[in-house]
């Protein structure tokens with residue numbers, strides 16, 4: 097049963113209990129490029145209380161560095177080594193877990209952030225933002241030449257998804273049985289500033305259907321994302337809380353890491369998802385309407 101936080105005392109005791117605060121981004125800090133009210137104040141208070149802050153997002157459209165740019169633009173203090181995204185997790189997975197040989201390449205369905213993280217990890221790639229792949233022209237299989245060095249397909253949120261990208265990825269994944277199928281994350285939807293849009297999970301769905309197999313997911317709730325954080329940051333899981341808006345990514349991620357979990361209702365999850373006859377079996381430790389509620393605590 098979740099504890100529904102309501103009073104200043106509730107929030108004050110949460111602040112006393114946890115030293116490290118991991119924040120999901122979309123639906124917790126912002127909707128698209130629109131900050132959620134109270135976020136700057138709460139993060140400022142946590143920093144004044146010397147809490148360790150980490151940002152853990154499944155949004156693979158930006159690299160850690162370009163996320164720092166977004167934080168700066170929105171006036172939110174953040175440092176690159178506090179930011180962990182699913183693009184970074186996918187690139188680290190390929191470089192340190194798979195140990196992709198230097199001569200091998202990755203076919204990318206995704207945006208610049210994913211390409212930047214692959215480049216940062218020294219991984220060659222094709223596809224992605226290449227204009228030749230970002231086309232609505234009919235795909236001609238007879239004109240397609242498979243690059244024999246492609247050893248993996250990585251699929252993230254891609255607002256320029258098209259039949260050419262899906263067809264090329266399908267060729268790599270069917271003609272070479274060794275080719276890895278990796279998804280940065282499998283969020284079904286994305287809470288933009290103006291409402292819900294299809295998420296990364298809906299971008300890889302056509303490939304899953306066509307191939308009849310699921311990708312390896314490197315974002316939340318997978319352990320890979322936590323392993324990336326654990327490799328860089330020292331924290332006590334027993335005094336760490338994961339704050340998220342999606343039950344099957346953020347809350348499962350926190351639970352998998354032995355962290356406390358706080359669900360906010362400013363993003364994907366609504367009241368009806370956690371109460372009543374159709375309530376999800378995924379039960380967060382705490383629930384509050386918005387991150388801003390923590391402002392109730394007087395310093």
Ligand SMILES: O=C(O)[C@H](O)[C@H](O)COP(=O)(O)O
Pocket residue numbers: 120121122123152153154155156253281283284285286287294295296297
């Ligand atoms: O890929 C997606 O669907 C979105 O990036 C999704 O919103 C994940 O972002 P997060 O909530 O983990 O910041």
Ligand SMILES: [Mg+2]
Pocket residue numbers: 120121122123124340341342363
């Ligand atoms: Mg979210």
